[in-house]
Amino acid sequence: MNILAQIAADVATGVQTLYGQETPAEKVALSPTRKEFEGDYTVVVFPYTKAAKKKPVDIGEDLGKYLITNSTNIVAYNVINGFLNLSIAPSYWTNLLEEIAVNENYGKKPANGRKIMVEYSSPNTNKPLHLGHIRNILLGWSSAKIYEAAGYEVIKVQIVNDRGIAICRSMLAWERFGNGETPESSGIKGDHFVGKYYVKFNTEFVKEYEEWQHTEEAKSVYAAKKKENQDETAFFKAYKNDYFNEYSFLGRDAKEMLVKWEANDPEVRTLWKKMNGWVLAGFDKTYESLGVVFDKLYFESDTYLLGKELIEKGLKEEVLFKDGKRVWTDLSNIGMQQKTILKSDGTSTYTSQDLGTAQMRYNDYQAERVIYVVGDEQISHFQGVFEILKRLKEPYADGLYHLAYGMVDLPTGRMKSREGTVVDADDLVAEVIGAAKADAIERGEIVDMPKAEQEDTFRKIGLGALKYFILKVNSKKRMVFNPEESVETQGNTGPYIQYAYVRCSGVARKAPEINMATSVDYTDLQAPEKELILKIFQYPAAIEDAAKEYDPSVLAAFSYDLARAYNKFYHDINILKSESESAMAFRLKLSAVVARTLASSMDLLGIEMPARM
RNA sequence: GGUCCCAUAGCUCAGCUGGAUAGAGCAGCUCACUUCUAAUGAGCAGGCCUCAGGUUCGAAUCCUGAUGGGAUCACCA
Numbered sequence: 001m002n003i004l005a006q007i008a009a010d011v012a013t014g015v016q017t018l019y020g021q022e023t024p025a026e027k028v029a030l031s032p033t034r035k036e037f038e039g040d041y042t043v044v045v046f047p048y049t050k051a052a053k054k055k056p057v058d059i060g061e062d063l064g065k066y067l068i069t070n071s072t073n074i075v076a077y078n079v080i081n082g083f084l085n086l087s088i089a090p091s092y093w094t095n096l097l098e099e100i101a102v103n104e105n106y107g108k109k110p111a112n113g114r115k116i117m118v119e120y121s122s123p124n125t126n127k128p129l130h131l132g133h134i135r136n137i138l139l140g141w142s143s144a145k146i147y148e149a150a151g152y153e154v155i156k157v158q159i160v161n162d163r164g165i166a167i168c169r170s171m172l173a174w175e176r177f178g179n180g181e182t183p184e185s186s187g188i189k190g191d192h193f194v195g196k197y198y199v200k201f202n203t204e205f206v207k208e209y210e211e212w213q214h215t216e217e218a219k220s221v222y223a224a225k226k227k228e229n230q231d232e233t234a235f236f237k238a239y240k241n242d243y244f245n246e247y248s249f250l251g252r253d254a255k256e257m258l259v260k261w262e263a264n265d266p267e268v269r270t271l272w273k274k275m276n277g278w279v280l281a282g283f284d285k286t287y288e289s290l291g292v293v294f295d296k297l298y299f300e301s302d303t304y305l306l307g308k309e310l311i312e313k314g315l316k317e318e319v320l321f322k323d324g325k326r327v328w329t330d331l332s333n334i335g336m337q338q339k340t341i342l343k344s345d346g347t348s349t350y351t352s353q354d355l356g357t358a359q360m361r362y363n364d365y366q367a368e369r370v371i372y373v374v375g376d377e378q379i380s381h382f383q384g385v386f387e388i389l390k391r392l393k394e395p396y397a398d399g400l401y402h403l404a405y406g407m408v409d410l411p412t413g414r415m416k417s418r419e420g421t422v423v424d425a426d427d428l429v430a431e432v433i434g435a436a437k438a439d440a441i442e443r444g445e446i447v448d449m450p451k452a453e454q455e456d457t458f459r460k461i462g463l464g465a466l467k468y469f470i471l472k473v474n475s476k477k478r479m480v481f482n483p484e485e486s487v488e489t490q491g492n493t494g495p496y497i498q499y500a501y502v503r504c505s506g507v508a509r510k511a512p513e514i515n516m517a518t519s520v521d522y523t524d525l526q527a528p529e530k531e532l533i534l535k536i537f538q539y540p541a542a543i544e545d546a547a548k549e550y551d552p553s554v555l556a557a558f559s560y561d562l563a564r565a566y567n568k569f570y571h572d573i574n575i576l577k578s579e580s581e582s583a584m585a586f587r588l589k590l591s592a593v594v595a596r597t598l599a600s601s602m603d604l605l606g607i608e609m610p611a612r613m
Numbered sequence: 614g615g616u617c618c619c620a621u622a623g624c625u626c627a628g629c630u631g632g633a634u635a636g637a638g639c640a641g642c643u644c645a646c647u648u649c650u651a652a653u654g655a656g657c658a659g660g661c662c663u664c665a666g667g668u669u670c671g672a673a674u675c676c677u678g679a680u681g682g683g684a685u686c687a688c689c690a
Contacts, residue, residue: 029630034633046670082633334616379685407684443650443652473626477618490639498652502650503653
């Protein structure tokens with residue numbers, strides 16, 4: 001039992017013996033004492049006024065006295081209004097540090113034999129990854145790390161959306177305008193290369209559309225279908241999709257290609273494989289630069305027809321209904337309307353795919369929980385899918401969770417591909433590393449390092465800045481990504497935390513070796529030292545919280561607070577000039593534990609620590 | 614129209630199951646480097662926690678309603 005649970009339990013029995021009021025220990029209001037008061041933890045005594053029939057101050061006195069004699073580590077108390085401030089024996093904190101020092105896995109839970117699957121990234125194979133994907137990827141990776149730290153076996157998967165009309169557009173454009181160009185021949189990274197043809201298709205399509213607007217056919221369509229008071233420009237702007245489906249030659253050809261793809265046409269399939277191969281190779285490089293990996297890739301081209309069994313079962317159990325070939329269900333109980341699962345031509349939908357994929361993955365891994373890291377614009381979709389699986393009484397249905405994160409906006413507003421404001425993932429990574437490099441060179445602190453090591457340090461700092469900037473924001477909130485602030489290294493930033501770590505390393509380099517297992521006789525605990533131990537003490541709870549809330553930002557905040565406490569300590573107390581040998585040994589040990597804890601908590605965010613910077 | 618999310622300092626964000634005078638960072642103004650790396654530390658200034666009710670000894674936090682912003686409710690993925 002840790003000290004907090006101990007105090008809570010003692011307060012509970014104290015209230016029971018003093019006033020005869022039954023109080024569960026979990027209900028005891030216990031919080032860290034505010035800085036301006038004397039003490040470590042504070043008990044709020046207002047809740048006991050009724051049973052005690054006394055003033056809060058008197059209750060505080062009663063309980064304070066009771067705890068001094070009946071609770072092990074409490075050495076002093078004071079009462080202010082309804083607040084009982086308790087001081088814990090310094091030896092408790094120094095002993096705690098000794099314990100933590102010899103625990104390499106401090107904060108992490110032992111393996112519990114349970115399995116969680118995290119699905120993240122899930123890109124389309126028609127264009128490169130962008131800033132939105134980066135938030136997704138960082139959240140997915142961090143969640144996976146957090147669950148591992150919480151004792152779970154985590155399977156990281158990605159579902160690659162590699163089929164459909166979008167990829168056919170790129171294919172068509174490449175076939176028609178590519179002249180056999182390849183990523184190799186052009187020197188363009190595969191995903192960007194294919195993206196280029198996706199854009200090419202679009203510009204050609206727009207050209208075609210504009211020409212068509214001057215034809216007699218277009219005029220008669222406008223006359224027949226325009227809404228009241230709708231001028232030509234507005235009409236044709238709104239009509240674009242219909243044009244693609246009904247009149248466009250390029251649209252017709254792209255759709256034809258999709259039909260051929262579905263019919264397994266060898267030529268189309270070969271081209272498709274070639275271009276997807278280029279894209280996937282490009283994605284791999286991006287993932288590598290971000291330091292993330294996957295255990296298993298699912299491809300939509302393999303899964304899009306799944307779900308038939310579940311649908312059969314649903315029809316039999318009258319969870320799903322049939323109209324001709326169309327299969328649907330009613331979701332009004334969760335605030336939605338009818339959901340189509342198979343279209344009236346009998347073909348699959350996103351919903352049927354997701355039903356089938358859920359089942360397939362359960363068959364593959366039997367994970368008790370699956371976390372889908374997907375943007376919050378798909379909240380309703382997943383509510384629908386999960387609801388249907390619940391109605392089908394699938395054993396895994398209750399373990400499905402949609403980690404819905406908010407959009408990433410720029411200071412100028414939303415990213416819009418049409419306006420070219422989408423921030424490319426590879427560009428961004430290169431930029432943050434470049435900025436870190438410029439900073440570091442100007443500071444000149446690591447110029448003596450071997451070149452390769454320097455580059456590695458720039459990379460760690462740049463990515464540290466970027467990742468922390470994104471992960472420090474609560475995942476479910478929409479966030480503003482300011483490119484200038486994302487490369488900042490001062491204040492509440494990744495590099496600030498890395499710098500605290502670098503200070504720890506610097507001290508360790510210049511000090512005599514210490515043995516973490518040798519206990520130190522030090523009792524004159526200074527305020528900044530106690531502050532640090534208190535902070536370190538909160539690490540396990542931070543991990544638990546982050547796991548429970550599906551929220552890495554908890555660990556970002558923890559890391560920052562710990563770094564801040566260390567910087568304060570470092571500033572106030574010169575470790576290498578300590579007043580005694582034992583004081584120095586204690587501080588070196590404290591410093592080493594801080595370093596380890598910072599590295600550990602940042603690792604859960606996917607951020608690496610440089611040794612120097 | 615239905616459902617859901619968000620609203621805290623000029624800006625970007627924290628505020629755990631309700632608890633003391635609402636916190637950080639950035640930007641602004643001061644101060645501290647012959648010191649274990651100043652990518653640091655200390656200070657000043659900056660708030661009707663969107664609004665109105667309610668519950669409570671006590672509300673930024675819980676409930677209801679309003680306002681503003683966003684998402685979604687497809688035989689798209």
